[in-house]
Amino acid sequence: MSQRDDRVALRQMLDHARRAREAGAEKSEDELRRDDLLAFALLYLIQTVGEAAKRVSDATRARHPEVPWQQISGMRNRIVHGYDDLDLAIVVDVVQKDLPELIPALESILAE
Secondary structure, rough: OHHHHHHHHHHHHHHHHHHHHHHHHHHHHHHHHOOOOHHHHHHHHHHHHHHHHHOHHHHHHOOOOOOOHHHHHHHHHHHHOHHHHOOHHHHHHHHHHHHHHHHHHHHHHOOO
8 A cells, every 4th residue: 555545544534533533522321322323423433444444554554553553443343243232332432532542643643
């Protein structure tokens, strides 16, 4: 994969992470249970972050171990393949704890 392609995937990761963060920053697990559309939107956004992460080259991943590439891809796989048994508490944790750490890391990589 070219560096340009990596930048496209990284930009997609950043854009979708920001959207998920904005939409779910203050939401609780109970609120997601009551708002199916928001829960589905967050799941889609997180899934897309993982899908884009899978397209980032091994070389770029190796240069940026501060990004938890494997966990991001793993979350995508869990959403796609375990959709019938998802724990919304984990989704809330991703949105409220993991994405706030991921977003500045992606911004930093893209600023290079």
